[in-house]
Amino acid sequence: MSLLHELFEKAVSLGASDIHLKANQEPYFRIHGNLTNSGFDGLTPEYMNAIVKEILPPYLEKNFEAEHEADFSHAEAGLGRFRVNIFLSQGVPTIAMRYVKSKIPTVEELRLPPQLSKLASVERGIILLAGTTGSGKSTTLAAIIDEMNRTQKNRIITVEDPVEYLFIDNQSVITQREVGLDTLSYQNALKYLMRQDPDVILIGEMRDKMSIRTALLAAETGHLVLSTLHAGTSSLAIPRMLDVFPADEQDQIRMGLAGNLYAIICQRLIPDTKGGAVPAVEIMINTPTMKKLLEKNKLDMLSAAIETGTEDGMQTFNQSVYGLIKSGLITEKDGMTYATNPEALRMNLQGIFLDEGKRILSS
Numbered sequence: 001m002s003l004l005h006e007l008f009e010k011a012v013s014l015g016a017s018d019i020h021l022k023a024n025q026e027p028y029f030r031i032h033g034n035l036t037n038s039g040f041d042g043l044t045p046e047y048m049n050a051i052v053k054e055i056l057p058p059y060l061e062k063n064f065e066a067e068h069e070a071d072f073s074h075a076e077a078g079l080g081r082f083r084v085n086i087f088l089s090q091g092v093p094t095i096a097m098r099y100v101k102s103k104i105p106t107v108e109e110l111r112l113p114p115q116l117s118k119l120a121s122v123e124r125g126i127i128l129l130a131g132t133t134g135s136g137k138s139t140t141l142a143a144i145i146d147e148m149n150r151t152q153k154n155r156i157i158t159v160e161d162p163v164e165y166l167f168i169d170n171q172s173v174i175t176q177r178e179v180g181l182d183t184l185s186y187q188n189a190l191k192y193l194m195r196q197d198p199d200v201i202l203i204g205e206m207r208d209k210m211s212i213r214t215a216l217l218a219a220e221t222g223h224l225v226l227s228t229l230h231a232g233t234s235s236l237a238i239p240r241m242l243d244v245f246p247a248d249e250q251d252q253i254r255m256g257l258a259g260n261l262y263a264i265i266c267q268r269l270i271p272d273t274k275g276g277a278v279p280a281v282e283i284m285i286n287t288p289t290m291k292k293l294l295e296k297n298k299l300d301m302l303s304a305a306i307e308t309g310t311e312d313g314m315q316t317f318n319q320s321v322y323g324l325i326k327s328g329l330i331t332e333k334d335g336m337t338y339a340t341n342p343e344a345l346r347m348n349l350q351g352i353f354l355d356e357g358k359r360i361l362s363s
Helices: 003-013 045-055 058-067 114-121 137-151 186-196 209-220 234-242 247-260 288-295 299-307 317-326 332-338 342-349 356-362
Strands: 018-021 028-031 034-037 069-076 080-089 092-100 125-130 155-160 173-178 200-203 224-229 261-271 277-285
Touching: 003 018, 003 045, 045 092, 058 069, 114 137, 114 261, 114 277, 125 137, 125 209, 125 234, 125 247, 137 155, 137 200, 137 224, 137 261, 155 186, 186 200, 186 209, 200 209, 209 224, 209 247, 224 234, 234 247, 234 261, 234 277, 234 299, 247 261, 247 288, 261 317, 261 332, 277 299, 277 317, 288 299, 299 356, 317 332, 317 342, 332 342
Parallel strands: 125 224, 125 261, 155 173, 155 200, 200 224
Antiparallel strands: 018 028, 018 092, 028 034, 069 080, 080 092, 261 277
16 A cells, blocks of 8 residues: 555545645645644655656646646545645645545535525526635535536536536536546637537636636526636625726626626635534625616625625625524634624624614615
């Protein structure tokens, strides 16, 4: 048994989400959000290079030699898949690996708001999962797709870099394409996507103008598009996408989003009281009020519309964190750390609720 396999095996048995390998340092695991010593000896630069030769796919060798970066998935026999990123530090490879669980968790198992299950029955539009790196947005997206696979007859095509969860056809027919392995680039895959007869399209990340335009075109022609985006809140996701475009194109894209966006889900993982982590979730639904704000370019009022849209299934981070504290899933201290507005949350916990959102919308 190789040392690398032993590392994988121990990481999986301890429930680690990530493995970090660095030259002249012992490997570290990330368990429940915290870095933990692995107990293995330090890795020499020579061994780090040997690991790269062992796991780097042949099709990425020239690219890694030229760019000193590589991102791919690795399947370890008997254990499952890992998302791998290799980069150079002081001329020596450094490796970060994320364990991808083979079983796709359900919305309930992830302790997500139950209304997210309803997203699996949406027929058209754009659904975005936003959050920072490591916030669990890809896992939530996989749970929604898997729910759809169990309940809907759809032709689902994904473009991912890399593939994180493997779906097995159930009610739906799913084709997963990995950038670098199955297609040369995101641009190539997206260029031909509409000719492949999809009902549902999963774009791994809204990363450039082409991916956003493709999503809008697909939604306008009756498809459902799901994707992820790096943004701190649901309301900040809109300007984040608009900033990708030059100023003279932003109005057109904003109107396209107003007409085709279905929902933006943003989440943050918070340490729970049992040593794990639970997601706080902000939900923005493109209601008539939200659509009107987008059309009139009143993006500064989106947060207020989320706060007042609870009857439509919306909630802010503060409202989500408040519920987690009251249910005993997280501590008040951790809630304050992860809340968007800690002062408002403190008032809520004291029984004081101000209709700030309604005041902003009515002004």
